Amino acid sequence: LEAYVSVLASEFSDGQALQALKLLKENLPASYHEGSKNPVARERVHSAATIAGIAFANAFLGVCHSMAHKLGSQFHIPHGLANALLICNVIRYNANDNPTKQTAFSQYDRPQARRRYAEIADHLGLSAPGDHTAAKIEKLLAWLESIKAELGIPKSIREAGVQEADFLAHVDKLSEDAFDDQCTGANPRYPLVSELRQLLLASFYGEAFAEQ
Template sequence: NTGMDVLTHALEAWVSPRASDFTDALAEKAAKLVFQYLPTAVEKGDCVATRGKMHNASTLAGMAFSQAGLGLNHAIAHQLGGQFHLPHGLANALLLTTVIRFNAGVPRAAKRYARLAKACGFCPAEANDIAAINALIQQIELLKQRCALPSLAVALKEGRSNFSARIPAMVQAALADVTLRTNPRPASAEEIRELLEELL
């Protein structure tokens, strides 16, 4: 869970309107480290070297988002944690590809996601933005599978029955969350509601 939170920190800093050359370098390296080392850190928890790489990734991503900010992913994840006590990293992981698709609706963010996919070697350098974004999303989904993360329905357990009833409160809280200010794409109440409904 924590490793996926690190990846979310890196990706949100990467597409933030406040991103800079400095935060880009930090976020890119953090993302690469997570994709490379998180599965092994999960499967072989006693491997100190691998866990050290994830520690480095966490620090790099933290340095990036402390300057560039976060975004919609965290704005909603905070509500899933508050309302249903989901682990913070899991809440972020469950939202990540959905939020990427949403943010990619604006050209700047789409190009940024595509650039990161190419930097990570997930697609050829000549791939168009759509193909590159799809490759990034595919790699994130594979990472979640390797880490054996549950679906939202499984994670919610008995809370699933009143998820829909809590959406309005989560939407309003997400709109007020400070992390939303640095999302690359403005999000309305209706759009956040749709993103939450899409999770189930």
């Protein structure tokens, strides 16, 4: 997901990112539920992880990983889980054609994240003919929420076991450190520290991120 909307995405990484997502959509639930009884699904999930790694090794990542690095380090949350707790709100944040700040590269000279997320929904067969971009993004978010529920992923950082007082004591530092993370520069929307704080707070309480 992050590799496909990254400002460093290219024709070389796009196909790998989309193929990894398709393999995960088709095989991750079976691999999770059936385990060693379904070696084909397990193999395809491992392949998807590797293909995704090739994609983001070339296109890099974004603020979901920036925040997940700091969240995991501070509260000992496994890295994949930390990303899962944040990804839907990061999509809501990035899917904005008029961001506060925009990262600009030659191949990404204007906001394109909304269109790119809609393309992911199309590729995964989530959208219907006639759907507008906003509807496609909502269907992508709905699919992500449903697969997280199926895999038993908590709905919020708080549900993952982080105490509110502990989180609030660290959220300012988490936001500042996430801003300085190496992944932030490739995010399609260049964040303010205050916006990262809003994302973290919304994700802690299990709320959908909304612009303030």
